[in-house]
Amino acid sequence: SQTIHQWPATLVQPVGSPLSLECTVEGTSNPNLYWYRQAAGRGLQLLFYSVGIGQISSEVPQNLSASRPQDRQFILSSKKLLLSDSGFYLCAWSPRSNSPLHFGNGTRLTVT
């Protein structure tokens, strides 16, 4: 069966520090991969999605970036965090067919 791992679960970082959140999927190949952000009490904002290694689509211009160095690995990064980057970050994957998104457990990021 397929599983998705996302870490860390919580993170407190000072403004201006770098960020690296990692997500890996097991039990499937060539998945579509997604990064979402959810502000407190709000809906999900799509940040990036990827249909293959090295293929990244950005939905919202910001100081975040994403990379997909391997088929089942998706990384969200920032060189310098802003206060507004605080939120709940969710990684997700889906097969290529008409299947739902499967989410990781999320990372709660607080920028201080």
Add this chain to the structure above:
Amino acid sequence: AQKITQTQPGMFVQEKEAVTLDCTYDTSDPSYGLFWYKQPSSGEMIFLIYQGSYDQQNATEGRYSLNFQKARKSANLVISASQLGDSAMYFCAMREFNTGNQFYFGTGTSLTVIP
């Protein structure tokens, strides 16, 4: 224009009663899928139910059913026999199969089940 609209920020329901959470969508793609997710306070996103645009019958999964009205572009979630554990945020989402790989989410509805 919003792809997914959820007009109920918060809903209350008595335990054991049924509740309907509204969702309307906007697309010109004839092939699409509609999804509902539950997000408890722990933050995890739990997939509940799926409806394809070509499905003839409304989807059902246990106590969850989807009232799909294609002409009105609505896909309301019905939860029957509400339980205290149903208290959570509920999100409606859509995927357009011909126009990309994106999933569009609504702003969510917070459901509180009252004992």
